[in-house]
Amino acid sequence: MLNKTAKSHSLFSMFMFLLVLNFSLSQVDELKLLLSFKSSINDPSGFLSNWNPPTPLCLWHGISCNNFSRVKVIDLAEKNISGTISSSVFHLSKMDTINLSKNKLSGEISSELISSSSLRYLNLSHNYLTGVISNCSILLEILDLEDNMFSGKIPPQIGVCSNLKVLNLGGNYLVGRIPSSISNIRSLQILILAANDLIGQIPCALSKMKTLKRIHLGYNNLSGEIPQELVDIVSLNYLDLAFNNLSGQIPTSLGNLSNLQYLYLFNNKLTGLLPRSISGLKKLIELDLSQNYLFGEIPELISELQSLEILHLFSNDFTGKIPNSLASLPRLQVVSFLSNSLTGEIPSSICNISSIEVLDLADNYLSGIIPPCLGNFSKYLTILDLQMNSFHGTILEMFGEDCRLRNLNFNDNKLQGSLPRSLANCRNLVMMDIGGNKLNGTFPYWLETLPELQVLVLRSNKLRGVLQSYKTIHPFPKLRILDLANNEFTGPLPKGIIKNMKAIMNLSEQQSSLQYMHDRYYTYNLSLTVKGFYIELPLLTTFTSMDLSNNNFHGEIPNVIGKLSSLRGLNLSHNSLNGHIPMSMGNLTSLEWLDLSSNKLTGQIPDQLKDMTFLAFLNLSYNQLTGPIPQGKQFSTFENGSYKGNLALCDFPLSKSCNNNGRKQSSPSFLKEADDSETKISFGWKVVLTGYGCGLIVGVIIGYVTFRNGEPKWFVTLYGVKYHRKGRRCSRN
Numbered sequence: 190m191l192n193k194t195a196k197s198h199s200l201f202s203m204f205m206f207l208l209v210l211n212f213s214l215s216q217v218d219e220l221k222l223l224l225s226f227k228s229s230i231n232d233p234s235g236f237l238s239n240w241n242p243p244t245p246l247c248l249w250h251g252i253s254c255n256n257f258s259r260v261k262v263i264d265l266a267e268k269n270i271s272g273t274i275s276s277s278v279f280h281l282s283k284m285d286t287i288n289l290s291k292n293k294l295s296g297e298i299s300s301e302l303i304s305s306s307s308l309r310y311l312n313l314s315h316n317y318l319t320g321v322i323s324n325c326s327i328l329l330e331i332l333d334l335e336d337n338m339f340s341g342k343i344p345p346q347i348g349v350c351s352n353l354k355v356l357n358l359g360g361n362y363l364v365g366r367i368p369s370s371i372s373n374i375r376s377l378q379i380l381i382l383a384a385n386d387l388i389g390q391i392p393c394a395l396s397k398m399k400t401l402k403r404i405h406l407g408y409n410n411l412s413g414e415i416p417q418e419l420v421d422i423v424s425l426n427y428l429d430l431a432f433n434n435l436s437g438q439i440p441t442s443l444g445n446l447s448n449l450q451y452l453y454l455f456n457n458k459l460t461g462l463l464p465r466s467i468s469g470l471k472k473l474i475e476l477d478l479s480q481n482y483l484f485g486e487i488p489e490l491i492s493e494l495q496s497l498e499i500l501h502l503f504s505n506d507f508t509g510k511i512p513n514s515l516a517s518l519p520r521l522q523v524v525s526f527l528s529n530s531l532t533g534e535i536p537s538s539i540c541n542i543s544s545i546e547v548l549d550l551a552d553n554y555l556s557g558i559i560p561p562c563l564g565n566f567s568k569y570l571t572i573l574d575l576q577m578n579s580f581h582g583t584i585l586e587m588f589g590e591d592c593r594l595r596n597l598n599f600n601d602n603k604l605q606g607s608l609p610r611s612l613a614n615c616r617n618l619v620m621m622d623i624g625g626n627k628l629n630g631t632f633p634y635w636l637e638t639l640p641e642l643q644v645l646v647l648r649s650n651k652l653r654g655v656l657q658s659y660k661t662i663h664p665f666p667k668l669r670i671l672d673l674a675n676n677e678f679t680g681p682l683p684k685g686i687i688k689n690m691k692a693i694m695n696l697s698e699q700q701s702s703l704q705y706m707h708d709r710y711y712t713y714n715l716s717l718t719v720k721g722f723y724i725e726l727p728l729l730t731t732f733t734s735m736d737l738s739n740n741n742f743h744g745e746i747p748n749v750i751g752k753l754s755s756l757r758g759l760n761l762s763h764n765s766l767n768g769h770i771p772m773s774m775g776n777l778t779s780l781e782w783l784d785l786s787s788n789k790l791t792g793q794i795p796d797q798l799k800d801m802t803f804l805a806f807l808n809l810s811y812n813q814l815t816g817p818i819p820q821g822k823q824f825s826t827f828e829n830g831s832y833k834g835n836l837a838l839c840d841f842p843l844s845k846s847c848n849n850n851g852r853k854q855s856s857p858s859f860l861k862e863a864d865d866s867e868t869k870i871s872f873g874w875k876v877v878l879t880g881y882g883c884g885l886i887v888g889v890i891i892g893y894v895t896f897r898n899g900e901p902k903w904f905v906t907l908y909g910v911k912y913h914r915k916g917r918r919c920s921r922n
């Protein structure tokens with residue numbers, strides 16, 4: 190009670206103080222409203238610490254006033270504040286600008302309040318705000334609510350906001366159709382409704398909005414055809430309709446949008462030819478039509494897109510040759526024709542594009558030799574992906590001193606001869622995959638000095654000889670995936686290499702943070718044998734494995750293998766390894782699959798292997814192992830097949846008991862269901878294996894890959910890799 194009177198007394202003297210200073214009553218109101226706003230906000234970094242009456246209001250952090258000392262602007266963007274936005278702030282009658290973007294504000298926002306205020310600029314983007322949008326104020330010019338949790342439909346009243354220049358409702362949970370009344374906003378320049386759950390057709394009425402420069406409707410569920418009328422928006426610069434359910438053809442009229450710089454139509458159901466009119470888009474910088482059903486030839490007229498930098502046509506059904514005229518595009522940086530049906534040779538004119546960074550021609554029917562000029566034609570080239578074609582001949586000594594390649598992928602072609610030593614010039618190589626060819630010669634030990642190499646795949650070739658490290662003290666310092674399966678290597682296992690694979694020792698255990706390896710316009714994929722299946726998957730930055738199977742390695746498995754404590758998969762099967770399974774293998778505590786089958790291993794299975802608590806696949810069959818099978822932990826999940834063809838193993842799951850008294854031990858049947866590897870594999874990747882026969886979809890990968898730089902954070906791609914599109918990937922291995 191006493192306290193209360195004291196408080197009201199001090200409040201009273203404050204009022205007096207303000208009156209003495211000749212503040213108007215409305216300024217006192219403003220002070221109260223702002224303090225009320227502050228009281229519902231948490232401010233851990235103390236940005237609002239000077240929001241106290243003694244400090245003149247106009248000097249409060251984040252506040253700006255007009256010439257008459259009335260609050261005009263609140264800018265608390267990126268101040269790490271949380272809590273709720275008190276409605277009081279919308280009652281400030283001279284308020285012009287509110288910027289609370291990039292904070293952690295939550296709670297419901299009433300759009301009635303917003304509409305009754307004097308605001309011209311309202312930016313609440315990147316918070317956790319909820320509410321429905323029901324009304325709008327005619328004064329509002331900028332409304333940015335991107336990346337919040339607003340729900341409900343976009344109301345037809347949106348058309349009332351006739352002064353809006355920017356309307357950004359992207360990255361929320363809006364449903365329903367886009368109201369055609371939106372076209373009443375005649376001054377709108379930027380319309381962003383991307384990444385919601387909108388359905389229905391793109392309203393033709395949009396074409397009445399002649400001032401529009403940017404339309405972002407991607408990542409919704411819009412259907413129907415792309416309206417031809419969009420051509421009327423002459424000033425259109427950016428058109429994003431990607432990741433919807435749009436069908437029909439690309440309207441020829443789009444070619445008349447002569448100011449268009451960015452056109453994204455990827456991941457829809459568009460069909461038909463690439464209209465020749467596209468050559469009218471003289472200012473186009475990025476063209477992404479990937480993941481549709483477009484067919485026919487890529488027109489030579491594409492050469493008229495003289496500003497083009499990014500050309501993504503992957504995962505369509507384009508046929509015919511790679512257009513020669515690409516060569517005359519002076520700014521081209523990225524060309525991805527991956528997964529089409531292109532034929533013929535790579536035109537050597539392609540080497541005229543000296544600005545190119547990414548050249549991805551994988552999974553087509555291309556043939557001929559790999560033009561040697563590809564090795565040094567562009568000093569920017571970082572990705573050269575030619576896998577799954579029919580290139581033949583030898584890889585020439587084509588890699589120049591200034592080779593900047595990060596990924597070289599020639600997997601699954603018909604290349605012959607030995608690997609060129611000039612590859613050692615490519616000091617930035619992170620991944621090299623030349624598996625599935627007919628290479629002969631010896632192991633390219635001259636690559637062991639490459640400082641960045643993480644992935645080396647030479648599987649399924651005819652490489653021979655002994656694997657040994659030569660001069661280098663620390664060979665392959667960053668290697669974490671080594672696949673030499675199906676070759677003709679002999680001699681002992683490469684101890685010198687194994688004991689230096691630092692990247693597979695104590696990898697930081699942040700493996701729950703799934704990060705896919707990707708460059709600016711390219712996601713790294715890799716085919717490898719996982720738990721007995723050969724599959725293709727996007728590559729995680731933390732993934733590790735070693736596959737030396739199907740060679741002629743002999744001798745013992747070296748003890749040092751136990752050092753590879755972050756190894757996920759190890760396959761040494763189908764060699765001539767002898768001796769015991771080293772006890773140190775128990776130290777491979779990250780191992781998820783282990784295949785030592787079809788060797789000449791003897792002795793007992795070390796009990797230490799029980800420490801491999803993530804092991805989901807074990808194959809020790811066809812060796813000469815004896816004695817009891819370790820019991821408990823993971824070992825209770827493996828079935829007979831893991832052990833068959835050995836000399837004298839006994840105990841569960843085998844029917845033979847080690848007591849040797851002929852008494853059959855009944856195996857607990859509930860454990861038998863465990864080997865479910867056919868329906869599910871999971872090793873940190875969210876992978877669901879739905880089938881593995883020819884022509885079936887092998888895997889659905891859910892990977893949130895930030896698709897391109899500079900896009901908002903919700904602009905992520907559900908990266909659906911198309912497997913077995915042409916049923917061509919199933920005959921390997």
Ligand SMILES: *[C@@H]1O[C@H](CO)[C@@H](O)[C@H](O)[C@H]1NC(C)=O
Pocket residue numbers: 256
């Ligand atoms: C505010 O004052 C500045 C100069 O102090 C003047 O240029 C400006 O026009 C004034 N603005 C208004 C709205 O009166």
Ligand SMILES: *[C@@H]1O[C@H](CO)[C@@H](O)[C@H](O)[C@H]1NC(C)=O
Pocket residue numbers: 264266267286288290310312
């Ligand atoms: C709002 O804050 C963001 C981030 O600081 C800034 O980019 C933007 O220009 C601000 N807008 C206004 C009108 O102050």
Ligand SMILES: *[C@@H]1O[C@H](CO)[C@@H](O)[C@H](O)[C@H]1NC(C)=O
Pocket residue numbers: 233234269
């Ligand atoms: C943001 O606030 C949280 C507490 O709410 C604090 O842990 C974090 O360090 C703050 N971050 C910055 C950049 O101030």
Ligand SMILES: *[C@@H]1O[C@H](CO)[C@@H](O)[C@H](O)[C@H]1NC(C)=O
Pocket residue numbers: 266267290291312314315331332333355
């Ligand atoms: C809103 O704020 C964000 C930063 O948080 C900024 O990137 C964006 O440009 C602002 N929106 C508008 C329309 O000014």
Ligand SMILES: *[C@@H]1O[C@H](CO)[C@@H](O)[C@H](O)[C@H]1NC(C)=O
Pocket residue numbers: 304305323324325326327346
């Ligand atoms: C929307 O707000 C305006 C005032 O800005 C008001 O006149 C109108 O009645 C409101 N409409 C609805 C449906 O709330």
Ligand SMILES: *[C@@H]1O[C@H](CO)[C@@H](O)[C@H](O)[C@H]1NC(C)=O
Pocket residue numbers: 386388410
């Ligand atoms: C798209 O809308 C259809 C119904 O029109 C619905 O069945 C489907 O789940 C929606 N898809 C997505 C990805 O929202």
Ligand SMILES: *[C@@H]1O[C@H](CO)[C@@H](O)[C@H](O)[C@H]1NC(C)=O
Pocket residue numbers: 410412413434436
């Ligand atoms: C996509 O559009 C087609 C018609 O082109 C329709 O049959 C189908 O239901 C739509 N799918 C979704 C998910 O909306």
Ligand SMILES: *[C@@H]1O[C@H](CO)[C@@H](O)[C@H](O)[C@H]1NC(C)=O
Pocket residue numbers: 420442445
């Ligand atoms: C596109 O431009 C051509 C020539 O510039 C013109 O003949 C044609 O009518 C235009 N098409 C549309 C749909 O505007």
Ligand SMILES: *[C@@H]1O[C@H](CO)[C@@H](O)[C@H](O)[C@H]1NC(C)=O
Pocket residue numbers: 513516517538541
């Ligand atoms: C490639 O460049 C050379 C020299 O710059 C030029 O002579 C040739 O015509 C170009 N080829 C093509 C197809 O543009």
Ligand SMILES: *[C@@H]1O[C@H](CO)[C@@H](O)[C@H](O)[C@H]1NC(C)=O
Pocket residue numbers: 562565566589
């Ligand atoms: C590429 O290498 C070839 C042969 O080594 C050489 O003749 C040619 O001049 C090089 N081209 C460039 C652009 O460096």
Ligand SMILES: *[C@@H]1O[C@H](CO)[C@@H](O)[C@H](O)[C@H]1NC(C)=O
Pocket residue numbers: 605606607629630
């Ligand atoms: C390697 O392959 C090439 C091309 O097929 C052949 O000429 C050469 O004799 C082969 N070398 C060996 C050692 O087999």
Ligand SMILES: *[C@@H]1O[C@H](CO)[C@@H](O)[C@H](O)[C@H]1NC(C)=O
Pocket residue numbers: 748749750751752773776
């Ligand atoms: C395996 O781990 C144990 C204890 O963690 C250690 O003593 C032993 O040296 C390790 N063996 C190898 C080969 O790394």
